[in-house]
Amino acid sequence: MRPRTFVPSAAAASLVLAVLSAAPVGAAPADALRAAADPLPLEDLVTGDAVMDRLEELQAIADANGNSRALETPGYEASAVYVEEALTAAGYTPERQYFTFEDLVVDELSLTAAGVAPADDLYAAEFSPATPDDGVTGPIVQPVDQLRQGCTAADWDGVDATGSVALVSRGACAFSVKVTNAMADGAVAVILYNNVDEPLNPTLGAAGAWVPTVGLSLSDGQAILAALEGGAAAEATYDYQFHVDEFETFNVLAQTPGGRTNNVVMAGAHLDGVEEGPGINDNGTGSMAILEVAVQLAAAAETDGWPDNAVRFAWWGAEEVGLVGSTHYVDDLVANDPAALDDIATYLNFDMVGSPNYIIGVYDADESTYEAPVEVPAGSPETEDVFTDYFDQIGQPWVDTEFSGRSDYQAFINNGVPSSGLFTGADGQKTAEEVALFGGTEGINYDPNYHSPQDTIDNVDPTALDIMSRAIAHAVASLADDTFAVNGAGNPELTALTAETRCVNGTAVVAVRATNDETGWADVRIATDFGQKKFTKVGAGKNAYQSFSTRSASVEAGSATVSAYRWNDGDPRHQYYDVPYDAISCG
Structure with missing residues (x-):
């Protein structure tokens, strides 16, 4: 609220x-009223081991359903049933919120570059436009930086990319930055190749006006580079065609039966995965963490009572095709029940909290490290403080991650709802400074198996999962008890x-x-x-x-x-x- x-x-x-x-004379100052006295100690009850047990169940579901938990698959349905049964057993009344939406279906996807036809799977970048009907053909150009990553405008100095197909390596910056720089130099298409030997499924962001962009594996990228070095014609033809179809899927929602319903704390994670894999880190980890929090909150309430504020848990559908489920949820409130949207005190988002080469990342709502590319709603920095104060109190190092809106909190912040969340990393590369804080390996991705068939139970780091699951539990319990610092409610x-x-x-x-x-x-x-x-x-x-x-x-x-x-x-x-x-x- x-x-x-x-x-x-x-x-x-x-x-x-x-x-x-203003307080009356003699009353305690506002700062003395910021924190509740005794929130439930949920961080002692929610463990990484318990969440890992739930991830084992998700893995079994994926194994039994074609190694996928994507929307409109039996794996997604079985995942939702698992969540609903656990919630019902804990005393909740889960509900499905169905929605339909339009999305693209690929009709043609092919690439030939320097005479090489890639051997591994190709993936058109999310939000990439189609090529002309007969594809796009142009000379192959590359950025001039040593690793061919093209992360700055200077990496294209001396390169005339007009009418070209840019060949760019993954790493060091977001895919959208690479494509933006290539476009600024005149490229009419971009080939992104992986820095690990797995297929690459890049995403660009819905807000951009992009050129056709495709991702491919490291080995296919290296084959193209070898052909160029061997004197093959430096020309590429890329053909990407699609049509739009209608889909139906659903969110799963559950709310505590106790607590103020005009000051609701929300915690959400997307339940769907990509078609290509079981989606255990992305985002089984966030989904199962909030499920375990919901179950333990209900168990604690049997003896301690429900907290002052109601807690609403959400498992979003269709996140992997453009944040569709969470956007539908918020848009529906805006159109049909704006008072209920106003009653949401703050939204907590958990998208990947067990990455194998992890960081302990907190959304940088106060912009102390990264200037946010979106408007940050009032109350979001105070929501961030709930996480960072907890980590500081237990001596756990943490770092800021950009408050970018590139997950299911986007629709909430676009409508002024305070938000924050946790993140252990996806396709960015770990720095030496982060290795010093968290261990792991410098120079490789936080999750080398992001959006791949290898995103299995073996792709989850148990230490990261335990740290983040307890932090989620702490934040939910603290805010369920008191949101005074966030929105003055209480x-x-x-x-x-x-x-x-x-x-x-x-x-x-x-x-x-x-x-x-x-x-x-x-x-x-x-x-x-x-x-x-x-x-x-x-x-x-x-x-x-x-x-x-x-x-x-x-x-x-x-x-x-x-x-x-x-x-x-x-x-x-x-x-x-x-x-x-x-x-x-x-x-």
């Missing part, structure tokens, strides 16, 4: 209400506030009304220049109402002060509202 703006009733539509956060909220003047037997009267918008009771005090009234333990949805005589035939315009009080694990929480009223003369 983001901070709300009070809208006066029709009777007071011309008036302005200011919702004040202070009791009132709604339907009105202050009206009227005449009663020739005397001006000020009548004030407020409704308790909490799921539990709140103390309410109404104060005017003509008296005050305290209401003790006003129930959820109940009204506090008082009429005050001015003892005069007229009254000037003014305002009543309405305050609400609650306690969160012993911490006092209060909210003040100034409610204006009109002048009136009864003479």
Whole structure:
């Protein structure tokens, strides 16, 4: 729930209400109210071993269903059933949110470069346009940097790529950066070859206007390079054609039966994988981590009760074809239930949390390392702090990862919902500094098996999985207990506030009304220049109402002060509202 703006009733539509956060004299300062006293210690209950057991089940599902858990496959259906059965056994009532969407189906995909027809699988880059009907043909050019990675404009100095097909190595920067630089030099198509001997399935990003781009394996790239060195004609022909088809799939959603439903904490991970493999690190790890958190949260609630805020868990469908499931979820709220979107306090995203050459990465919402290429919603840096403070407290090194929006939090941040998340790395290369922090191997990808058939249970690092699973549990428990630092919620909220003047037997009267918008009771005090009234333990949805005589035939315009009080694990929480009223003369 983001901070709300009070809208006066029709009777007071011309008036302005200011919702004040100042504390009364003698109250604790706001900083002292930022953290709840005793969130559930979920990080002690959610272990990497337990999540690994769930990943074994996902691997068995993939093994039994053609080594894939992609959308519209039996493997995806079986994965969803597994999640639903675990949730139901824990006491949740999971629901499927079905949706249809259009996506492309490849009709033609072929490449010949320097006389070489690649032997391994080709993958058109995600968001790549098609070529002309007869393909695109042009001279082969390469960037001039030593590793042929083309990550800066200077890497194309002295190269005339006009009308060419650029041949570029994977590594050191995002695929979109490589293609952007090649396009800026005039390339009309780009061939990206892997830096490990696996097929390459690159993605460019939906926002760009790209040239046709294809990925291929290291061995195929090396074969093309060898042919060029041997004097083969430096020419390539690439043909990529597709049509659009309609698909149907679903998200799986479950919410705690307890907690405030007007201040919901969301945790999400995509459940689908790519067609080419079982998708265990990407993104079985995130999916199974939040499943174990949900199960352990329910178990702890049996003795400790549900936290103050409801928690909604989401397993997104169709992420691998363009973040479709999470976007549908948010767009549906925007169109049909915007108040429910406003009730989401913050969204936590977990996409790959067990990479074999891992980093412990936190989305850089405060932009302390990376300038975000998207607008960062207010409250996101404070959500990031929940993760980083936890890591600091336990002495766990961590690094920032770019707050890019390139996962299922994109639709949330586009609509102003505070967000953060964790990431152990995908196709970027590990640096020497990161090796010093986390171990592993410098110069190779965080996940060399990203989007490949080798993304199996053996592709998951148990240490990374344990660290991240516990951090997820800690963040969910902390925010479920208290989101005050993120959005100011936790202070009791009132709604339907009105202050009206009227005449009663020739005397001006000020009548004030407020409704308790909490799921539990709140103390309410109404104060005017003509008296005050305290209401003790006003129930959820109940009204506090008082009429005050001015003892005069007229009254000037003014305002009543309405305050609400609650306690969160012993911490006092209060909210003040100034409610204006009109002048009136009864003479």
